[in-house]
Structures are given as C-alpha cells and as structure tokens.
Amino acid sequence: xxxxxxxxxxxLDVKMHYCPGCGHGTIHRLVAEVMDELGIRSRTxxxxxxxxxxxxxxxxxxxMIQGPHGxxxxxxxxxxxxxxxxxxxxxxxxxxxxxxxxxxxxxxxxRSENITVVFVNNAIYGMTGGxxxxxxLIGQKATTCVEGRTAKQSGYPIKMCEMLATIDGxxxxxxxxxxxxxxxxxxxSALRKAFQYQIDGKGFSMVEILSMCPTNWGTRLxxxxxxxxxxxxxxxxxxxxxxxxxxxxxxx
Amino acid sequence: xxEKKLMKGNEALAEGAVRAGCRFFxxxxxxxxxxxxxxxxxxxxxxxxAFVQSESEVSAINMVYGAAATGVRCMTSSSSPGMSLxxxxxxxxxxxxxxxxxxNVMRGGPGLGNIAGAQGDYWQATRGGGHGDYRxxxxxxxxxxEMGSFPHKCYEVAFKYRIPSMVLTDGIIxxxxxxxxxxxxxxxxxxxxxxxxxxxxxxxxxKRIVKSYDLREGFLELMVNERVKRYKQIEAAExxxxxxxxxxxxxxxxxYGTSARVxxxxxxxxxxxxxxxxxxxxxxxxxxxKARLVELSKRVKKFLVxxxxxxxMVEDVQLSxxxxxxxxxxxxxxxxxxxxxxxxxxxxxxxxxxAKEYAAAK
Amino acid sequence: MYQGIRISGFGxxxxxxxxxxxxxxxxMEGKEVSFFPAxxxxxxxxxxxxxxxxxxxxxxxxIVSTPDTAIVLNEPSLAKFEPMVKPGGLLIVNSSLxxxxxxxxxxxxxxxxxxxxxxxxxxxxxxxxxAIGAFAAATGAISIDAVARALPKVYKKLKPDxxxxxxxxxxxxxxxxxx
Numbered sequence: 001x002x003x004x005x006x007x008x009x010x011x012l013d014v015k016m017h018y019c020p021g022c023g024h025g026t027i028h029r030l031v032a033e034v035m036d037e038l039g040i041r042s043r044t045x046x047x048x049x050x051x052x053x054x055x056x057x058x059x060x061x062x063x064m065i066q067g068p069h070g071x072x073x074x075x076x077x078x079x080x081x082x083x084x085x086x087x088x089x090x091x092x093x094x095x096x097x098x099x100x101x102x103x104x105x106x107x108x109x110x111r112s113e114n115i116t117v118v119f120v121n122n123a124i125y126g127m128t129g130g131x132x133x134x135x136x137l138i139g140q141k142a143t144t145c146v147e148g149r150t151a152k153q154s155g156y157p158i159k160m161c162e163m164l165a166t167i168d169g170x171x172x173x174x175x176x177x178x179x180x181x182x183x184x185x186x187x188x189s190a191l192r193k194a195f196q197y198q199i200d201g202k203g204f205s206m207v208e209i210l211s212m213c214p215t216n217w218g219t220r221l222x223x224x225x226x227x228x229x230x231x232x233x234x235x236x237x238x239x240x241x242x243x244x245x246x247x248x249x250x251x252x
Numbered sequence: 253x254x255e256k257k258l259m260k261g262n263e264a265l266a267e268g269a270v271r272a273g274c275r276f277f278x279x280x281x282x283x284x285x286x287x288x289x290x291x292x293x294x295x296x297x298x299x300x301x302a303f304v305q306s307e308s309e310v311s312a313i314n315m316v317y318g319a320a321a322t323g324v325r326c327m328t329s330s331s332s333p334g335m336s337l338x339x340x341x342x343x344x345x346x347x348x349x350x351x352x353x354x355x356n357v358m359r360g361g362p363g364l365g366n367i368a369g370a371q372g373d374y375w376q377a378t379r380g381g382g383h384g385d386y387r388x389x390x391x392x393x394x395x396x397x398e399m400g401s402f403p404h405k406c407y408e409v410a411f412k413y414r415i416p417s418m419v420l421t422d423g424i425i426x427x428x429x430x431x432x433x434x435x436x437x438x439x440x441x442x443x444x445x446x447x448x449x450x451x452x453x454x455x456x457x458x459k460r461i462v463k464s465y466d467l468r469e470g471f472l473e474l475m476v477n478e479r480v481k482r483y484k485q486i487e488a489a490e491x492x493x494x495x496x497x498x499x500x501x502x503x504x505x506x507x508y509g510t511s512a513r514v515x516x517x518x519x520x521x522x523x524x525x526x527x528x529x530x531x532x533x534x535x536x537x538x539x540x541x542k543a544r545l546v547e548l549s550k551r552v553k554k555f556l557v558x559x560x561x562x563x564x565m566v567e568d569v570q571l572s573x574x575x576x577x578x579x580x581x582x583x584x585x586x587x588x589x590x591x592x593x594x595x596x597x598x599x600x601x602x603x604x605x606x607a608k609e610y611a612a613a614k
Numbered sequence: 615m616y617q618g619i620r621i622s623g624f625g626x627x628x629x630x631x632x633x634x635x636x637x638x639x640x641x642m643e644g645k646e647v648s649f650f651p652a653x654x655x656x657x658x659x660x661x662x663x664x665x666x667x668x669x670x671x672x673x674x675x676x677i678v679s680t681p682d683t684a685i686v687l688n689e690p691s692l693a694k695f696e697p698m699v700k701p702g703g704l705l706i707v708n709s710s711l712x713x714x715x716x717x718x719x720x721x722x723x724x725x726x727x728x729x730x731x732x733x734x735x736x737x738x739x740x741x742x743x744x745a746i747g748a749f750a751a752a753t754g755a756i757s758i759d760a761v762a763r764a765l766p767k768v769y770k771k772l773k774p775d776x777x778x779x780x781x782x783x784x785x786x787x788x789x790x791x792x793x
Contacts, residue, residue, distance in 0.1 A: 043453040047318075048463075057461045063451035065321050066463040067348075068340050071314035074306065078318030081302035082276045082326065083452050104314070107307035258638050258649070258767075284653060367653065428676045429634060429649035431641045510675075517674035591679050 010035035010044075012061045021224045023178045023211030024052060027120055028059055030178075030188045031089070034195050035062065044087040045079055047072045049096040052126040056091050070101020073108035076115040087198055089116040095125045098134040098158050105164070105206075112169030112203035116194045119160060119206055122213040123235060130216035134158045137234055141218070161208050161244040172197050172205035173244040179212060179231035183241075202248050210235050256431040261399045262287035264432045265355050265419060266295065268400035269327050272407045273439035274353065275301035276326035278315035280308055280334060283367040284423035285357035288329040309334040313341025313352075320350040321462040323450030325407055325441055329355035331423070332373050333364060335381070342416055343382030347464025349449070349479070351410030353403060354388075354418045357426035360587025368587035369423030369510060374564035377420045378538045385476055387483050389417040389490065390537040392508040396430035404436035409490055411447070413482045420537060422560065424510045424589065492535035493544055497523070501530025503599060504548060506569050507558040508534050510589060515558050517592035522599050529599060537565070542572035549576040554602060556580045558595055560588070578602075615645075615670040617755035618678035621745075622663035622695055623687025623708070628742035631768060632685075633664035636746065639756050639764035640668035648676035661691050668755050683753060685745050686712060687728065696721075706748055708741070724752055726790045732783060737776075740783035747787025758784050 007013060010032035018024045035041045041062050048057040050069035057064035067075045072090030080088045097105050097119050108115065124142060125131040132142040132149055135157045139148040149157075161173045174190045177183035187209055194205040212227040219226035259267070266288045269277075277296055279289040289305060296303045302319075306312035312328045319326040330338060335356045345352045358373045360366040377390045389409045391402045399421060406417035446452075451460050466472045497519060498504065507515040512533045522529040532548065532555075534541050549555075555577055557566040562585040570579050582598045584590040619636065623629045633649050640647035650665045665678035683704040684695040689712050699705050701720045710729030726748045732741035750756050762781045769777070 042455045045322075045451050054465070057463055061459055063454065063459055064461045064463075065318065065348075065451055066461070066465065067314060067317055068344050071311070071317075071341070074311040074314035075318030075321075077304060077306075077311075078276065078278065078315035078320075078326070079322055079451075081304060081315075082319035082324040083322045085453050086322075103307050104311055107311065110307075111304075256641060258634070258641055258647075423653075424650060424676065427651055427653055429637055430673070430676075431647065514675045516672075520674070589675075589677055592675060 008032035008036045010041045010061050012059055014058060016059060017055055018052065019215045020221050021212055021214035021227050022052070023122065023209070024120065026178045026184060027118065027187070027209055027211065028056065030184070030191055031091070031118060032060065033188065034191045037192065038195055038199065040087045040195065040199065043085060044089065047075050047088070047090040049092045051093040051096050053091055053093060053120065054127070070096050070099070071104055072096070072101065073104040073113065073115070073117065077108060077111070077113050080113060080115055087116075087195065089118055089195070091118045092120070093126065094119070094121045094123065094133045094135040098160055105160070106167070109164050109167045109170040109204045109206070112171060114198055114201055114203055116198050117206035118191065119208040120211050121160070121208055121239065122211045123157070124213050124216045126213050126216055135239075137238055140234070157238055159239060161206070164206065165244040169204055170206070170245055171203035171247045173208070175208040175210070175239060175241050175244065177210040177231060177236070177241060179210065179228040197248065208239075210239055256433050258429050259396055259432045260287050260427060260429050261396045261421065262357060262426040263291050264396045264400035265329070265403065265421070265426070266291035268434065268436070269353065269403040270295055270299060270301070271434055271436065271438045272404040273325040273441040273444065274327045274403065275299065275441050276316070276319040276324050277301070277328065278304045278306045278312040278319075279328050279330065280306050280312050282331045282334045284359055284369065284426050285329050285331045285355065287426070288355055288357070309337035310340060313338040316352050317341050317345050317348070317350060320345065320352045321348070321450065322452045323447045325353070327353045327355065327403075329357065331357045331359045332361045332370070335373060335376065339376075339382035342388065343380070343384055343386065344464050345416045346380075346382070346386035346388065347384060348462050349414035350416070350462065351407070351414055352416045353406050353410060354416065356418060356420050358420065358422040366587050367423065369426070369560070369589065370587040371422055371509060371511060371560040372562070372564070372585065373420065374537065374559070374561055377418055378540070378568070386479070387415065387486075387538055389413075389415050389486060390420050391418070391492070391535060392420050392537050393425060394509050394512045394533065396425070396428065396432045399425060400432050400434050401436045404439070407439070409486065413486055415482065415486070420509070422510050487539040490536060491539045491541045491543070493541040494533040494535060496531040496533070498530035498532065498548065500528055501552055502528040503530075503554040503556060503603060504552045505529060505531045505556050505558055505595070505599075506534070506545075506565070507531065508537060508565065511558045511560055514590055514592055515595060518595035518599065521592055521596040525596075525600070527599060527603055540568045540572065545569065545572040546576065549573050553577045554580070556582060556599060556602060558582045558590065560584050560590070615755070617668045617683065617753060618681045619666040619668070619683045619685065619749070620663060620678050620681040620695055620698065621666065621685045621687070622661050622691035625662045627662075627687045628739065629662045629687065630664055632742040632746050633666045635761060635764050635768045636666045636668065636756060638768050639760040642764055643756060643760045645669060646671060646673050648673040650676040661688065661694065663691070663695075683749060685749060687742070687745065688712065689714065692716065704752060706745055706752070708745060710741070722792055724748060724790065724792050726787060728787070731786050735779060735783055735786065737779055740780050743780045743783035744787035747784035748790045750784070751788035751790070752792060758788055
C-alpha cells in the first residue's frame, strides 16, 4: 500500500488538543499545505492568537509568536516592517479578531499591511467556555445569552468581510467554509491566493473561514452532522460565502 | 569632540535611539512626547528603518512586540495616559523576554490630568505597571544630553538580560532645549549578532517560538524563576546614580529627573546659607540604588526626597534605609514644579526644627 | 553670570523662536543655556511664553520662576510677568501693543515700540528681533553679533535678505536705551 497524502512538512507530528469535530485541525492543515506548496515555510512567521488556537504555535513547523488577545495584526505589522523578507500570517478567532482586536484588524487593512490573516469564524468563544461572540447569531444560545442572542441586548453579528471590503487598503477578502468537502477545497485555494498575494507584495488579505464548534454549540459529538448543519442552515444565510474583494483580479 | 547642537529633549531621545541602533518605531500622538514620533517619521527611513503611526498605544506596543521578536532594536514612546494603554504589551514583552525599549515623557495624572510635566508614573514604571511578576529596567535622565545617551544603555541592558527597558522622563525635560552632545558610540545594527531566540527567515535551524505562556503545571514557575535570576544580576551590575556635594553633606536630597535639577538649585541656595546639603540622584529607578543609600546613611542621618508626585519614590528610599535615617518628603503632585526656594525652605525647617517639629508643622 | 529670561506674547509674535534664538546664541558664545516653552499655555488659547537661561555655570532648573528679565510683547503678559521679575531686574515692554505702564518701582523698565520699528523696517514679523536687540544691549548677557550668527541656525529656511532684515531689527532694538 502506498501513502497517497502525507502530512505536510509545515505541520508538526504532534497530537492536537482540539475537540472532535472542531474545524481548527482542518484549517491548520490547509495553511500548512499551502506553505509547503508555495515553498515559504523557512521564511514564514505565524502568529497564534488567544483562544483555542493559542497552541497553534506548537503545531506549525515554522517560527511562531504568541501575543495579546486581538493584537495579531499589530504584531504582524511590527514583524513585517522590521523584516520585510518574511511571510507573516495572523491566525485569529472571532472573539480575537472581531471583538477585542477590531481596531487592529481594521487598521492593518487601512494601512494595507502586506500580511495574510486567517480568520476562523465559529460564532462562539471556545476556550473560555462558550460565551457570546461578536459573530454569534441572533437566537443562538451562549453562556452569556442563555436564552439566545437578542439584537436589543447585544446588537447583531458582525460581518467582517463585508465591512473590510469598504476599506481601500484591503486587497483580498474571501469568505469560505470547512463544513463540507467543496468548502475545504475552496478554502485551500483562497488561502493559497492570500499567501501568494503577500509573496507578490500586494498588501492586506484575509480569508474568513466558517468553522464548527460542536462542544460549545452543544451539538452532539457523536453526530458531527448536527454541527455541519448549524453552519449550513444557521451561519451561511448570515455569512454568505464568496469573494468580497480582490483588488488584483484580472479583469475579463 | 562632537559639535554641540541645541535640541529638544524629545528629539535627543529619538536621535539617541537611532544612534543606538533603533530601526523600528511605532507610536501614537500624545502631548508632551509628540516630537519623538515626529522625529522618527523622517529619521528612521534615512537609516533604512521603519516607522508606523499606529491606531492606538495598544497597537503600537504590540507592533513593537512583533518587531522585537525578530531581534530588531525597536522603540515606542508615549506619555502617561498612553503608557497605561501600553501596559498590556509591556507585560507580554516581559513574559516573552523581549528587549523592547520605551520612552515615557510623563505628564499630569491620574486620568487625562494635564499636559504639563510630572513624575506620577514612578510606581507604574518601577513596579511593573502591567499584570504579573516582572521588572522593567528604568533610567531617568535629567538633561537633554542624557536623553540622547540613555537609549544606548537601555538597549545594552535590554538585550543582555532580555528585559523591557524604559527611559522615564517628564514633559519638562522632553520639551526643553539644551546643547546636546552625542557621546555614545553609534551602533550599526547590521554588525550586531542575530540573537539566538529571534524569529525570522531561517533555512536550516529548528523553529523558534516567542511566547509568554506555559499552561503546563509548574512550568510557569520555572519560567519566572529563571527570569528572577536575571533580575538579580541586573540589581548587582546595572545600578547607576550620581552624587553632588555629598562628601560633607549632613542632609541629602534624593531626587531624579526635573526634580533633581531643581534640587541642585536648592542645594546651592542652602550651601550659600550654610546648610551642608548634598544631592543623591538615582539614575536607574529600577534597579534602585539601595546599597549606596544604606552606605550613605552611615554618616548622613537626614534624607529629603523631592519628587513631582504625591510621594512615590520616597517609598523606595524608606525601603532601602529601613529606619537607618530620617526620611522626609517634599512632594509636588498635580504636574507642578517645585521651586528651588520651596525646597530650600523645607530643608531649612528640617534642619532647624528637627524631624518631629517639622512633621507637626506640616 | 546668570541671566534668567521670560518671554511672553501672543502666539505668532515669535515668542518661542526668539527664545530658541537666545539659547542658540548663548551656546555659540560658549555659555551654558536652556530653553523651555510653556507648551501648556498654548492649549488654553492664552499667551505663549518661554523660559531661557544664559549662564556661565551649569543650568539647574530650566523653568525661570523669578526672571532677571521679562520681555512682554502683549498686554496680558504685562499683568502676568511684571510681578515675577526679580527685584532690580529688567522688564522690557512692547509699547506698540501694551498701553498700560509698569507699576513696580524696584525694577528697571524699558519701553520698546517693537511693532512700530518693525513697521518702519517694512516687515512686521521682525518685531521680536527688536525686543531681543533691546534685551541684548540693555543686559549685555549676550552680544548682538552672537544673535546675528545664531539666526541662520534657528531660521533654517530664511533667505539671506530676510536674515539681514532681522539683523537690522536687532540693531534698531539695541539703540533703545534705559533712561
């Protein structure tokens, strides 16, 4: 028997701590595959967020840095400006990027920092135990909105791609999903484009990836389809997939 | 000898940092430190460095956190309210053992306070300021020339011991102009060895991680204790202070920065009137020159701490002397500067009335 | 020798640049100098003022609280700085804009029509130089020549003919003598 699909060199052979059914493992692998394929591993610096993906610093096989909650785009700015030869990606969750780090992500886009942002949107705070996120859906239950999020109490879920698309400095914005196979394939090609743009010096790119959090959504761990169904039926109508901006698209 | 140039303190701080090898600066406007980012914005590109005006102080310190992780000599600066915002990043830099360099040009506080010079951030600077157990190497210049030369020492200590370093100054020294001479050697950052912890382009070495956390049981304690060893080395080797007319002094003023300048004038006034006054000026506020104060207390029995704050450094003097001598305080909080005459009158009262009467009179 | 100076006026009267110029000139004469702008005052929309020290010994405090000389270029500055002048010190009053007279008798007062003289020279902007010229001549703390040499160092963008005009204003100011 021949191994058809080996572990990417950019991902270390360590046991991940992510829950069953979580999307982070898949997304890590996609990022690592893209790093391998573009041949950038030895000059890539990844930024691990605060939240479930804090341990990304131990999983990726490239130089990594971990800093304060939400400040990834600021750290990325410092790294990239100090060492322009590096490839820098900031890996962030929704609480990290769209709540506490809102100013940092918006201004990194405004400055069109030549970095790549991997934004994992699972509509919940994971590591702290299922609190309401800025992307939590109206009606979705969380430990800080036990009867479900209401607009009156907490406003509406933030749509990052749509918002950042209004910023001149944002070069490439796309929303994808990893809840199904076509989504995974599409996510990888979006990530590849985002990294390629950075290699080419084209400026700020972000891929927003809809992902599953079965543990904090309270969906059954022995039935992964419950979580994927929440993405498909709950999140997709609020967070439509697609290309939101590509300032470098070849005009046909 | 280099030609003397009339410069603002803030400009000298920026130029001193560049000469000390600084190649990345991020900062946010706040009075009275604006000349630092303004200067850096045109000066850094001249030497191949990078300048970013950040969206906030929080972002600025985190940009510096990222840049420092690559081994580059970098800097951020601010003034009191902005320094409060930077505490998050300073704590992380301390926790990740990153040699960042910070300038704090103090102004009146708490809150928005005012924009005049003050010394109310002494506790914040010397106690850590942010969360967790850590130290910051803090230097207090009292002249424009020292503003220009202290960045050199700050980088040296920061990189040697992997610790955040700070120039703690105030709006008066930041805004004043004086002839300045840059005497420290100019550092070519390209000639410096790449630190063995820096992240960046690597072709053959193992991956590196810069982080401030370890969630495994017992491991954080090991991390912090390893750091404490370096703090002890700094306390043993890096203390700096200056003494003026201490040889025959019967009363010693302890003051730093602008307060020390006013104290020199007060000392001269007192000497003219026959009071044997000397000045002890801590240059490093952490590590604080404890041992020397103890030594001095063998013959000096009265100390007067003069500070533009409600009585912050006085606690370090009390802790150092631990009852070995009288410790008095001339405090001027609220971003006002004491006059030499006021300080002289305090000394006169201490000497003439004795400690108890002086305290009662207050 | 120690000369603590306070210069005060409206923003735009060249208060700050006159202060820097004095410090620069003092430094070029080999003296110890300091300059400190009262940057807080500008925020309140009031008068701009600065402290300058020119001395033979190391300058201790850069903030001049009891000036040997106060130069007041507008009316509000007179009220604020006249009381601060050291007994026996000098008060220079821009009599073109300040209508009131000084009331103290324990100080010397020199009335200089700065704006009028600058107007005669054809450029209102050089009024601060008239005051500086009067100060230099009256105190001897600094030479007119040093101030003239300092001009191109402080006003880096000024053309030679404008520098020349400033020197003229300095000299006209220096002609004003105490009674």
